[in-house]
Amino acid sequence: MADLGLDVLFKGRNFIRLLEGLGVALRISLIAILISIVFGTLLGILRQRENLLLKFIMRLYLEVIRILPQLVLLFIVYFGTTRSFGWDLSGEAASIIVFALWGTAEMSDLVRGALTSISVHQYESAAALGLSGAHIYLYVILPQAVRRLIPLLINLVTRMIKTTSLVLMIGVVEILKVSQQIIEANRMKSPNAAFGVYLAVFVLYFIVCWPISMLARKLEKRWG
């Protein structure tokens, strides 16, 4: 059996360091997703309003955020704004800003989709029973919308986690950066460390994302 460079993983604190690196990526995802849920829900509900200007602005925001690769957005915020505004933004802060902006856009679209997917007849039949506007939302619309929303939201979480791997490119020390450091430090003793370490990173990401995807699918099946 060829040397797969797996031994490096178990040397010293290497594996713990990898996990810490993954923790950084997950922390960024978590903060960004929480912000996205709050603002995305708000914007999603606002997009229901029949205000043309509001609709136009929201649409513009959504399209601009969506058409550009997230990495380009990261570059703009990290390199662009620090230069133009002269402030000192850490890579992690820039990442959270970008992923929150992106997540908010996606989330608002999911919320809007969930709300509009409920047929007009549901509103009408609830109104015909004499329910008030608030009651219609509380008892009839929201329970249905939330069921449609939650699997999609969970999917957004996995997309967010996968996307945060990009922060390496603006110098945040996360799992890939740690990997590079470990491989570099062991280049003499374990020349094949690159295989073992990147395999470990690959597997770790899968272990994090896969259960979340499965949960989303399960809920989708149960509530679909």
Add this chain to the structure above:
Amino acid sequence: MSEAILEISHLHKTFDINTIIEDLDLSVHEGEVIVILGPSGCGKSTLLRCINALESIQGGQIKLRGETVSKDGKNLRGIRQKIGMVFQNYELFPHMTVLDNIMLAPVKAQGRKKDEVREEALVLLKRVGLEAKAESYPRQLSGGQKQRTAIVRALCTHPDILLFDEVTAALDPEMVREVLEVILDLANQGKTMLVVTHEMQFARAVADRVIFLDEGKIIEEGTPDEFFDSPKTDRAKRFLNTFTFERKSSPVNIY
């Protein structure tokens, strides 16, 4: 009476633990029109689906002109071409025109010449009053027009027997007649047919023989006059009663 085209013996069909059809025998003769009646869930649609091998069977035999019909039998495609089936929701192919829908099987499955099939299709379309719709897509047709197209599609493979599975159940009331008239016309031409329907008047008019099915078994069988005027079993009487209404003389307020 002429020879039996379709012969079903000891047919047994189960879904998991539920028995849908139990030890059913039936022979259908050339030119005969059999109407199958029964409450919903009695197995009448399943029976038609078994005859076309859309369902696997757990016991017994179905033979079309001596050839066994089975889901994993040898000449399944050939046999299916000899059995025309019309479904409740038409099941036209939405991406094809009326004419392409009709020509698909004769050209692709039977390898017949396009021109010849087109000519026949147009004749049949004319007969059901749809010659102007040959190039239309299904979405441009009314329900009744769709169902008439589906009937022509089934006819164009020259089947020995036609199966109609509640073909008017999805139609608006004013379109039911145009479809039933086409089926009556086919009956008058001497086509062999098995018809599942809830239209009692039509059943009486079109049937040579009525079969009453309940819980997967044939409960009663006879000419339409016998069945509708003097049903022998209680179950058949109760079933026929569900189609008549009387206003009670002293209404009871249920509120």
Add this chain to the structure above:
Amino acid sequence: MDTQFIEKYFPLYQKAALLTVEIGIIGIAAAVIIGLICEMIIYFKIPVLRRIVSVYIEVSRNTPLLIQLFFIYYGFPKIGIRTDAKVCGAIGLAFLGGSYMAEAFRSGVEAIDTIQEESAYSLGLSRMQTVRYVILPQAVTVSAPAFIANVIFLLKETSVFSAISLMDLMFTAKDLIGLYYNTTESLVLLVVFYLIILLPVSVIGSLIERRLRYGGSGA
């Protein structure tokens, strides 16, 4: 804005964009083929292969492209599998995209009622004929929006290629920012070139979606 800078480095971006498009097209084409094969294996319920396909789909969908590329480009040579950066980029994109395309096709096929299949069978069509004339034409229409969304997604994903030292748009922009500090100009060029690549696809996508919604092929 330093227009001289923009003029000077425009060709560099042009070259980088062409590289992105080239690898993108090859990778996406391969992804479509992989996706079709996977969907056929699932549809015809081919034993063993079916298992492999579902494992592949899970792995591919639950790992980031960047990690996949690192593994293939830096890890694989250690066990004797060496790939050129361009090839590696295309392989990574195909590996990622194959599962997304398979899902798009699957949702298209699943959207078609089984009774459509049955009515084709009842006319005497064979399984292959049913797929060819009845299932596929309808599935393609249904999955078109998801297909276009995948194409856009995959084109955007190409932005990580600079991590395996491909001189793509991101690489060029980062390089110029590092060398000359013309941050604004470099970023403007970056955005403009990505829009040139992505906007047409996006517009085509919304046109198709609109046509499907209003033209409809509903029964």
